[in-house]
Amino acid sequence: xxxxxxxxxxxxxxxxxxxxxxxxxxxxxxxxxxxxxxxxxxxxxxxxxxxxxxxxxxxxxxxxxxxxxxxxxxxxxxxxxxxxxxxxxxxxxxxxxxxxxxxxxxxxxxxxxxxxxxxxxxxxxxxxxxxxxxxxxxxxxxxxxxxxxxxxxxxxxxxxxxxxxxxxxxxxxxxxxxxxxxxxxxxxxxxxxxxxxxxxxxxxxxxxxxxxxxxxxxxxxxxxxxxxxxxxxxxxxxxxxxxxxxxxxxxxxxxxxxxxxxxxxxxxxxxxxxxxxxxxxxxxxxxxxxxxxxxxxxxxxxxxxxxxxxxxxxxxxxxxxxxxxxxxxxxxxxxxxxxxxxxxxxxxxxxxxxxxxxxxxxxxxxxxxxxxxxxxxxxxxxxxxxxxxxxxxxxxxxxxxxxxxxxxxxxxxxxxxxxxxxxxxxxxxxxxxxxxxxxxxxxxxxxxxxxxxxxxxxxxxxxxxxxxxxxxxx
Amino acid sequence: xxxxxxxxxxxxxxxxxxxxxxxxxxxxxxxxxxxxxxxxxxxxxxxxxxxxxxxxxxxxxxxxxxxxxxxxxxxxxxxxxxxxxxxxxxxxxxxxxxxxxxxxxxxxxxxxxxxxxxxxxxxxxxxxxxxxxxxxxxxxxxxxxxxxxxxxxxxxxxxxxxxxxxxxxxxxxxxxxxxxxxxxxxxxxxxxxxxxxxxxxxxxxxxxxxxxxxxxxxxxxxxxxxxxxxxxxxxxxxxxxxxxxxxxxxxxxxxxxxxxxxxxxxxxxxx
Ligand SMILES: Cc1cc2nc3c(=O)[nH]c(=O)nc-3n(C[C@H](O)[C@H](O)[C@H](O)COP(=O)(O)OP(=O)(O)OC[C@H]3O[C@@H](n4cnc5c(N)ncnc54)[C@H](O)[C@@H]3O)c2cc1C
Numbered sequence: 151x152x153x154x155x156x157x158x159x160x161x162x163x164x165x166x167x168x169x170x171x172x173x174x175x176x177x178x179x180x181x182x183x184x185x186x187x188x189x190x191x192x193x194x195x196x197x198x199x200x201x202x203x204x205x206x207x208x209x210x211x212x213x214x215x216x217x218x219x220x221x222x223x224x225x226x227x228x229x230x231x232x233x234x235x236x237x238x239x240x241x242x243x244x245x246x247x248x249x250x251x252x253x254x255x256x257x258x259x260x261x262x263x264x265x266x267x268x269x270x271x272x273x274x275x276x277x278x279x280x281x282x283x284x285x286x287x288x289x290x291x292x293x294x295x296x297x298x299x300x301x302x303x304x305x306x307x308x309x310x311x312x313x314x315x316x317x318x319x320x321x322x323x324x325x326x327x328x329x330x331x332x333x334x335x336x337x338x339x340x341x342x343x344x345x346x347x348x349x350x351x352x353x354x355x356x357x358x359x360x361x362x363x364x365x366x367x368x369x370x371x372x373x374x375x376x377x378x379x380x381x382x383x384x385x386x387x388x389x390x391x392x393x394x395x396x397x398x399x400x401x402x403x404x405x406x407x408x409x410x411x412x413x414x415x416x417x418x419x420x421x422x423x424x425x426x427x428x429x430x431x432x433x434x435x436x437x438x439x440x441x442x443x444x445x446x447x448x449x450x451x452x453x454x455x456x457x458x459x460x461x462x463x464x465x466x467x468x469x470x471x472x473x474x475x476x477x478x479x480x481x482x483x484x485x486x487x488x489x490x491x492x493x494x495x496x497x498x499x500x501x502x503x504x505x506x507x508x509x510x511x512x513x514x515x516x517x518x519x520x521x522x523x524x525x526x527x528x529x530x531x532x533x534x535x536x537x538x539x540x541x542x543x544x545x546x547x548x549x550x551x552x553x554x555x556x557x558x559x560x561x562x563x564x565x566x567x568x569x570x571x572x573x574x575x576x577x578x579x580x581x582x583x584x585x586x587x588x589x590x591x592x593x594x595x596x597x598x599x600x601x602x603x604x605x606x607x608x609x610x611x612x613x614x615x616x617x618x619x620x621x622x623x624x
Numbered sequence: 625x626x627x628x629x630x631x632x633x634x635x636x637x638x639x640x641x642x643x644x645x646x647x648x649x650x651x652x653x654x655x656x657x658x659x660x661x662x663x664x665x666x667x668x669x670x671x672x673x674x675x676x677x678x679x680x681x682x683x684x685x686x687x688x689x690x691x692x693x694x695x696x697x698x699x700x701x702x703x704x705x706x707x708x709x710x711x712x713x714x715x716x717x718x719x720x721x722x723x724x725x726x727x728x729x730x731x732x733x734x735x736x737x738x739x740x741x742x743x744x745x746x747x748x749x750x751x752x753x754x755x756x757x758x759x760x761x762x763x764x765x766x767x768x769x770x771x772x773x774x775x776x777x778x779x780x781x782x783x784x785x786x787x788x789x790x791x792x793x794x795x796x797x798x799x800x801x802x803x804x805x806x807x808x809x810x811x812x813x814x815x816x817x818x819x820x821x822x823x824x825x826x827x828x829x830x831x832x833x834x835x836x837x838x839x840x841x842x843x844x845x846x847x848x849x850x851x852x853x854x855x856x857x858x859x860x861x862x863x864x865x866x867x868x869x870x871x872x873x874x875x876x877x878x879x880x881x882x883x884x885x886x887x888x889x890x891x892x893x894x895x
Contacts, residue, residue: 617632
């Protein structure tokens with residue numbers, strides 16, 4: 151593995167190089183002026199594709215990454231990685247790979263997380279991105295200065311050493327949104343004597359072995375962990391508040407997302423697609439209420455479907471027991487909404503994550519009191535044209551292709567502002583009117599879990615229009 | 625033709641829902657003695673040819689000038705797995721797959737119809753540079769020229785049969801007969817559908833990543849006319865580099881060294 155020491159760093163010496171020079175800050179602190187360079191925060195999938203595409207459009211790029219390697223969520227060595235030993239993709243390969251850097255044909259339809267990490271490592275090497283990345287460096291503050299420029303303050307991840315501030319022409323925030331656990335509050339939780347953990351701390355099946363486990367949450371992670379508990383634990387209850395649509399990973403012998411997009415390509419009306427999907431699930435998975443699972447209170451496509459072929463199987467074996475939502479914790483037991491009381495030794499909260507941008511004042515992203523930012527295309531904030539967020543997406547498909555095109559749009563937008571400012575104004579106006587708009591035809595639930603949910607086809611069509619509009623002369 | 629100028633295509637429903645079937649792919653490699661940090665070069669042969677067409681001379685020569693060199697066989701060709709139903713999309717996929725498997729961003733060099741495959745692959749892979757050698761972009765004009773020059777070998781191909789290129793089309797008189805016979809004897813055939821698509825294919829999408837492009841060929845090529853060569857080069861805003869007196873198979877002909885040196889000189893300058 152190469153480390154930051156192997157590479158030439160961008161030159162931060164005072165004054166005498168082309169792209170970096172010292173400027174003095176109104177507060178008296180010294181600020182390294184990086185000229186027209188763009189700062190990317192985070193070297194996960196989103197940050198990497200941002201660096202690559204900005205480079206392709208001729209920008210100088212500095213990326214700051216708090217960890218010592220690339221890959222973000224997919225690097226299980228990282229403190230905040232949410233992946234567990236058995237994590238496999240839930241989106242099949244063609245929907246997950248970067249459109250211009252294919253995953254090997256020899257890989258399975260749903261690769262393992264370690265393959266994803268090697269893919270991102272290879273992407274970084276192939277496009278020579280590492281020389282742009284400052285590893286072990288955390289961004290602590292991002293402040294607007296001088297019109298549309300930004301002061302980015304960093305320090306080493308451990309918190310030791312001094313802070314340094316560099317001034318950039320633009321900032322792309324790619325810090326991920328699957329690392330800050332969202333924990334629900336319950337009456338009596340503090341008194342509960344059993345073990346409690348968030349799914350982010352779940353790494354491997356040995357943590358469950360022989361225990362009586364209650365898994366809370368029916369998202370993809372909750373279902374994965376319930377399936378593992380079904381095989382490893384002494385007992386597994388799986389609590390969900392609502393009914394979900396459980397799509398198998400395969401229908402008709404093909405990855406389900408591929409079959410689904412074939413139907414999407416026919417451009418049928420939403421109600422007809424929903425009817426078709428319901429029909430297909432009925433035929434393949436059957437009626438889940440027979441297994442004791444709640445009936446979904448919404449139509450498919452209104453929340454992203456759960457892709458899990460095994461949950462129903464383990465419920466069928468009696469290895470996983472579906473239970474309704476939790477009402478209250480007691481010292482040694484948990485009371486459920488159907489009056490039942492169960493006695494788990496371990497409770498795993500697979501209750502999701504919340505986005506966090508501690509380094510930015512909330513008003514910059516138009517963040518509301520709940521913490522949801524208002525962005526156009528989930529990327530562009532109002533009134534700050536040189537700031538963008540990459541990867542803040544919860545699609546019904548893979549994330550990488552969407553972020554790829556998102557960052558191409560960001561690069562085009564930054565270029566267009568320089569080369570054809572008059573054309574850029576109409577896009578700025580659209581950001582203003584459409585920030586916060588959702589890209590999903592179905593009506594999506596409003597919990598934080600579904601904030602960033604988008605239909606990949608609607609979203610990509612919107613991105614295509616944006617890319618065409620932001621097209622710049624070579 | 626550049627990412628910045630052209631309309632990129634975001635929606636790829638066919639690639640998502642009908643991914644190209646995996647197949648074994650032959651990739652032959654020659655590595656330079658010292659790594660000078662030069663980009664890898666991937667040679668893509670035209671229809672009927674395999675990686676072997678480059679291992680004769682160009683592969684080693686490229687490595688000897690410090691570039692990691694790779695030659696591949698499209699599916700159904702050379703040592704790659706059989707693929708009678710191959711399409712242009714499958715060939716494009718093969719190139720994009722091999723390019724992405726290389727450790728660093730590669731230069732794509734396509735010869736003959738392999739150049740057409742490369743122009744399609746450039747929309748799926750941001751190459752360091754693209755080189756089109758005696759490019760066959762197809763269309764009915766190309767078929768007409770080929771029919772005039774070699775009616776017996778060409779006519780069956782129009783109806784899905786085998787295309788037989790003659791010694792006169794591929795090589796100059798300078799190449800000894802035995803060698804020429806040896807090479808023509810090794811020629812295989814492209815998939816029927818791919819051959820048909822050579823006549824009917826759509827314009828390639830714009831290249832991503834704005835790579836520099838070079839077109840070269842011979843005015844005495846009996847497959848690609850000088851006019852077609854000029855048109856191909858003009859698409860990329862330049863004139864073709866010309867090597868008079870050579871046949872269509874520049875990499876196998878007697879004076880094979882001149883065009884490859886010109887390509888590598890250009891790459892050295894572009895870096
Ligand atoms: C269990 C699980 C399964 C998933 N399955 C799939 C799937 O099947 N398909 C799919 O497409 N996606 C899946 N995802 C989504 C996944 O999050 C994305 O694929 C992708 O990893 C998001 O990349 P990112 O770069 O946006 O964020 P991350 O991968 O989280 O990367 C963010 C990076 O920013 C760094 N960073 C954060 N803050 C700072 C700071 N202040 N200073 C410096 N650096 C900072 C972090 O260290 C990290 O490296 C899954 C997620 C989870 C949790």
